[in-house]
Amino acid sequence: MSATTPPARRSAAEQRKLDAALTDLFERKITFNQTLGLKVLHLGPGGPRLAFEMRPELVGHYQYGRLHGGVISATLDAMAGLAIMVALGEKHVDESAEQVMHRFARLGTIDLRVDYLRPGIGTQFTASAEILRLGGRVGSAQMRLVNEDGTLIATGAASYMLS
DSSP: OOTTSOOOOOOHHHHHHHHHHHHHIIIIISHHHHHHTOEEEEOSTTOOEEEEEOOGGGEEETTTTEEOHHHHHHHHHHHHHHHHHHHHHHHTTTSOHHHHHHGGGGOEEEEEEEEEOSOOOSSEEEEEEEEEEEOSSEEEEEEEEEETTOOEEEEEEEEEEOO
């Protein structure tokens, strides 16, 4: 392969296999995400998104029924981690789903910053992330959390160890 020839893209069937494996990892195998109730909404173009429903277990302020700040922080961290995983899959489009999944073995948060902009009031929350940099050892992302009305609740920035 020459320097100008792009790597062969994995087949559509192999991409579906990777998407299913990522969803399973995120929703079931990372059990803390189950505790939060995080569900993958989208993995494709436009960036990944996830959502969760407000439940009594997630309330941080009993009088106002606001979302706990730790839930917000953990959700943004998980969202960025998912975005990094998706970006690694796109960076290595010539690899099988199994090969890409092995790349996540050492993935871990290095740094996380959260800006709480408004009280976490709502019945459903959606998180999204944008990858700022995906290097060989470190990746970084910016995240957003909104409620069902689209009100921006919090933003975040994070760095992750990739290898």
